[in-house]
Amino acid sequence: MKASRVFNSSEFFQPAEGEPIRSVITESKDAVIVAWYVKPGQEIRAHVHPTGQDAWTILSGSGEYFLDSDGARKTIKSGDVLVAHSGEVHGVLNTGDTPLTFISVVSPAEAGYQLVR
16 A cells, blocks of 8 residues: 555644754655744754755745845745755744744755754
């Protein structure tokens, strides 16, 4: 029997008091799909994926999306789709009053991960 192909994202969001928790929905050699729940004031530190891209679909909330290692940011909100290609800096600070929830698709699964600050 094949693995499930339909998932309910609400089953994967994990609020945490410290740093946001990366909750893997599914993964294959082609991609890793992750659910993120970022509380107000929490941050996903600026990073890059050296050999792949990371696409985010913002489901709720708002924040400041990191664009480079010099601190440039762009305000993001529910409905936005963000793409960081190989080696492009990205991360987010929830500057809103409500949780920031989104789905991240990192492709390929072995895209790597490096902090930039």
